[in-house]
Amino acid sequence: MGVAVLTMGNRPVELRALLDSVAKQQEAATRVVVVGNGAPLPELPEGVIGVELPENLGVSGGRNVAMERLRESGDVDVLVDLDDDGLLIEADVITRIADLYEADPRLGIVSFRIADETGLTQRRHVPRLRVGDPMQGSEVTTFLGGGHALSMRMLEGTGGWPDAFFFTHEETDLAWRALDADWRILYTPELVLQHPRTSPARHAEYYRMTARNRVWLARRHLPAPLVPAYLGTWILLTLARTRSVSGLKAWFGGFFEGVRTPCGPRRPMRWRTVWRMTRLGRPPVI
Structure with missing residues (x-):
């Protein structure tokens, strides 16, 4: 250990x-x-x-x-x-x-x-x-x-x-x-x-990195048909949850950064992994 x-x-x-x-x-x-x-x-x-x-x-x-x-x-x-x-x-x-x-x-x-x-x-x-x-x-x-x-x-x-x-x-x-x-x-x-209780308050860099890395996740690991479903879900959730205009601006800046920039090798997961995750309660579209 x-x-x-x-x-x-x-x-x-x-x-x-x-x-x-x-x-x-x-x-x-x-x-x-x-x-x-x-x-x-x-x-x-x-x-x-x-x-x-x-x-x-x-x-x-x-x-x-x-x-x-x-x-x-x-x-x-x-x-x-x-x-x-x-x-x-x-x-x-x-x-x-x-x-x-x-x-x-x-x-x-x-x-x-x-x-x-x-x-x-x-x-x-x-x-x-x-x-x-x-x-x-x-x-x-x-x-x-x-x-x-x-x-x-x-x-x-x-x-x-x-x-x-x-x-x-x-x-x-x-x-x-x-x-x-x-x-x-x-x-x-x-x-x-x-662990000390932490505030859910967010800052611009957090929003940017969160969005960029979420796009990278999808590009690296999801089967092609699930990429727009996953990212579309998170666009809607972010719009519904985020009350800060500056936060939304940073988030969408990070999102498009994730689309433009290299994300590393693409190795999409198998469909049986998608099904396994679905059975465990979290399909990789959210």
């Missing part, structure tokens, strides 16, 4: 608390890597590997650096990514994850439950279209970036994070590749990452 944490260097107290919670696990992680994403690292606990990047590579790029560092060690089977302001409140998280992967050789991704200090899980932190009970686990089609586990064997076959995405929708890109390679994604609410 390997643990990877990205930090911008602006949460040294929270980062230390997270690393202390990892150290207190009943079953110790084999490796712990902290990547300073374009920022110097604070003093780290003994045994924690620190990597300082000269520039911010985004969530995708930073996680790829951590993944490669763990892969180089040759003794990590499962990678656990954790937000630097999160906290493991139970001491058996690593043990539970290990048990899940030992029991299912086709388990690719495990998604944690994100909860605030009061135990509340926000609707957007449940990786299902129909949220239902946040305490109910299920097989899903995507996962949460703040706390999750990834099979290194899966990553060998599917590839890592999409570097060019920088941030937003990188989890969906990886999830779709995993599903198309017949790996399972499991939402497991018993695995909790405590």
